[in-house]
Amino acid sequence: MLIQLVNIKVQEGTRDTFLKAFTLNCEGTRKEPGNLRFDLLHDPADENNFYVYEIFESEAALDEHRKTSHYQTCVSMIDPITLGGRSKTYFSPVLIQDQAPA
Secondary structure, X not given: OEEEEEEEEEOOOOHHHHHXXXXXXXXXXXXXXXXEEEEEEXXXXXXXXXXXEEEEOOHXXXXXXXXXXXXXXXXXXXXXXXXXXXXXXXXXXXXXXXXXXX
8 A cells, every 4th residue: 555645835826727637637546446545635824735645555556647647637737836846755554544454
């Protein structure tokens, strides 16, 4: 299982463009066989600061996700409006909902 939290901050006045791009990405990603969770969140103190909480079955599933047209379209739309690129933090599950007992 691969869990990542991606932080994306966008320029003032570009929030609607970002949300349009990420709506496409979310809808497509949630249909991928290797995706378990894909949520877009925003910082309540800064409406232009977003977090993407992603869970994929494996690193291979994440690699396949990056090859999809919805991901590539999203990236092409958001790259020009992001501030500082995208930062990623990876996690290992400990106690998560819907995890089968070991």
